[in-house]
Amino acid sequence: MAGLDQGTPLPTEIKLHQKSRTLEIAFADGKRFDLPCEFLRVYSPSAEVRGHGPGQETLQVGKKDVEIERIEPVGSYAVQLVFSDGHDSGLYSWDYFYDIGVNQEALWKRYLERMEEAGASREVKKAG
Secondary structure: OOOOOOOOOOEEEEEEEOOOOEEEEEEOOOOEEEEEHHHHHHOOOOHHHHOOOOOOOOOOOOOOOOOEEEEEEEOOOEEEEEEOOOOOOOEEEHHHHHHHHHOHHHHHHHHHHHHHHHOOOOOOOOOO
16 A cells, blocks of 8 residues: 655645535645545545546546545545445545645546536436
8 A cells, every 4th residue: 555655744634514515634834725525526536436547537427416424544644535425435645635635626627628528417317
């Protein structure tokens, strides 16, 4: 299992805001990120989402209202997020949180572009 990149600052605070559905994470270097649950879910570091190599990512649709139900610590380098849609296989390392926090705007834009290209929706499809 990969440890921490020596250059990544450690988190000083992790707070789940259930009303706004965001995870707030602050790092020792002063950077602070508000990461929406949907963003964290669609960019889960799990094999189920990322695939097993470049170009094998699975586009996550209908995740607009997803919530984080639990945060489980994994050693001193990561947490496992348990989402309301049952997804719980991604390990979010401090490196990963920092990386997606710094690149949040570009990653979100890319996600929205991929959704548009696929003709997919962020809304959950209603049965019927």
